[in-house]
Amino acid sequence: VESAVEPDRARLRNAIEAAFALHTDPLLGSLTRYARAHDEAPLIWRFGFIHRVELRSVPMSAQILREVFAHASGQFVAELFLAGSDPRDLLGAIVVVVTAAPKTLRSLAIESSLDLGTLERLFTAVPNLRFLAIDAHDFEARNIELPVLESAAFDGRLSALCLRALAEARWPRLKHLGLTYTGGSATAADLAPLFDRTDLTHLKYLGLRGFPFGAAICRRLPHARFTHQLLHIDLLGCELDDADAAALAAHPARFHPNLTLTVPTGELSSTGLAALRVLDPKLRR
Known part of the structure; x- marks a missing residue:
């Protein structure tokens, strides 16, 4: 749309909005309330599936993430970014990653001022990561094994x-x-x-x-x-x-x-x- 020239740009944008409105419910179901036509975050699609999830201080992050991973469009999530300072939201979202993250997850970034606790179970649950970044006040790690990881960044106590x-x-x-x-x-x-x-x-x-x-x-x-x-x-x-x-x-x-x-x-x-x-x-x- 952005590369098109006027008046094609307006026509294409209207067509996208119409298609989005027509197909949102059957394709997204309960995820509809988290998606907007022009604002990609928190859900970013690629080739018909959710490619990236960004939850930046979003209330009920754990519930949203659980719905995304359970949805047909969320079976191949590759990138996940979590940020927040509410323990219930952020730590709950991490638990969802541990229990339900798809094996397609390649990138995981977490930013918080919280103590994240021990992350051993988290790392075990995402063995196919290529990119990992943890920026938190405090966290613990034991027995880390990420055989295909290419980039790791840890910031904290x-x-x-x-x-x-x-x-x-x-x-x-x-x-x-x-x-x-x-x-x-x-x-x-x-x-x-x-x-x-x-x-x-x-x-x-x-x-x-x-x-x-x-x-x-x-x-x-x-x-x-x-x-x-x-x-x-x-x-x-x-x-x-x-x-x-x-x-x-x-x-x-x-x-x-x-x-x-x-x-x-x-x-x-x-x-x-x-x-x-x-x-x-x-x-x-």
Whole structure:
């Protein structure tokens, strides 16, 4: 419609609205009240089926999601975005994902200021994910196994057990790993297993943001088996000084020649910056 020229645009828009009004009830049934002709969210269709569901602080999210997954048009949902601060709505929606999500689900993102609790059952219920993003005040994870996951991002408070579970997670196809630490009990020892991994042969982006033990990261990262393949290393928000920068840059041959390096530069002198520019000449304060 948007690519058509006037007056065709108006004619096409009217035709779409008429078709939508005519076929909505038999195709959508009880989902009719959640769909509108020109406003795609919260339900986005593709090839006659619901492709994406977006529930952003929507009351009764769990009920809506349960209806979507049970509907004929919701059998092949591929993408799901959940956000909210009401425990009943958001945590209830997560339970629905655990119990009723279709195996076609490829992308899952959750944003909340809540404590989400333990997510082990959630991850077990969605084994075919390619994209996963969790941004919450607090959450726990254990025994993570997502064999085809390509992108993972976790932002929140990380306990020692949670960070260790993320460092040891079984996701051999992972290309993008982002961990943002906003507090918690995790230490450098809990992250250490990540640097011993030999199976992350596809990893291209590593983001370790906000960790208070940046010194340990800078000393372990050059010796990781996957470091040479990383195209982007993001340590924004970590505590780094000139000695840490020197340790990170001490073995330049172990890094990719076209590396992009993102680091906090506030505590670095010109000496520290010069050391890091051996790894990334484009680095700026």
